[in-house]
Amino acid sequence: MIAANIESLLRTIEPYKATVVAVTKTQPVDAVKQAYFSGLTDMGENRVQEAAAKVAALQDLSIRWHLVGHLQSNKVKNAVSLFSLIQSVDSEKLASEINRVSQQIGKVQDVLLQINVAGEISKFGASVDSIDEMAEAIGMMKNIRICGLMTIAPFFSEPELTRPIFYQMRQLFERLQKTMGKIHPFDTLSMGMTHDYEVALQEGSTMIRIGTGIFGERN
Ligand SMILES: *Cc1c(COP(=O)(O)O)cnc(C)c1O
Numbered sequence: 001m002i003a004a005n006i007e008s009l010l011r012t013i014e015p016y017k018a019t020v021v022a023v024t025k026t027q028p029v030d031a032v033k034q035a036y037f038s039g040l041t042d043m044g045e046n047r048v049q050e051a052a053a054k055v056a057a058l059q060d061l062s063i064r065w066h067l068v069g070h071l072q073s074n075k076v077k078n079a080v081s082l083f084s085l086i087q088s089v090d091s092e093k094l095a096s097e098i099n100r101v102s103q104q105i106g107k108v109q110d111v112l113l114q115i116n117v118a119g120e121i122s123k124f125g126a127s128v129d130s131i132d133e134m135a136e137a138i139g140m141m142k143n144i145r146i147c148g149l150m151t152i153a154p155f156f157s158e159p160e161l162t163r164p165i166f167y168q169m170r171q172l173f174e175r176l177q178k179t180m181g182k183i184h185p186f187d188t189l190s191m192g193m194t195h196d197y198e199v200a201l202q203e204g205s206t207m208i209r210i211g212t213g214i215f216g217e218r219n
Helices: 002-016 029-037 048-057 073-082 092-105 128-139 159-180 197-202
Strands: 019-023 042-045 064-067 085-089 109-115 144-151 188-190 207-210
Touching (some): 029 042, 029 048, 048 073, 064 073, 085 092, 092 128
Parallel strands (some): 042 064
16 A cells, blocks of 8 residues: 555656655554555654664665654754754754864754744744744754744634645745855755645645655554
8 A cells, every 4th residue: 555655646746847755754664665666765853862763773764754743952963963964943042062073073964944924823834924033043043054943833624725825835945045054065955745736736746745645644
């Protein structure tokens, strides 16, 4: 089932040249392996602890691990040693801790800045109003590379209703790219999940994060 889901997903999104991150939270190591051998090399976890076990079990495979969930300061040390891309940086304070730890171990940590574009109280992410100042401050940290933006869009039963949010994110991304792109890679816009990835891709997503659509419903 995992292989068939991935094959059909990759066929659907072929024209967009976007990266698929298989979100493996709650999934057993064996399911991650199946995704890997079906052609996906980017895996996303939302908890540092859970990721640590899987990273250890799968260290022989060339997987790029992404942190897609909220990161607490006291988990930064582990996160920096585990993840290729931390997608959930939403404050200067958190970034500064990531920078400090990365410097200690001689790593330059790739990150995305998470934006709470609809201003939902229930979600993490920096506000649109604060993003310029935050990006500028984080942009000066020597052991961090800003690779772009990430958002978790609000859930609408009709995915089409999410289109304006994705559009707004793309505009923000392109605007910031003009300045940040001079000193950082800033080429990744991570948006779109199982329910809404088609609309996200149409609005310029470069990275979608898919859990249910690959592995089925989570328990
Ligand atoms: C769980 C999760 C996903 C995947 O969600 P699905 O709806 O199962 O595709 C994507 N992004 C984040 C941040 C998540 O926590």
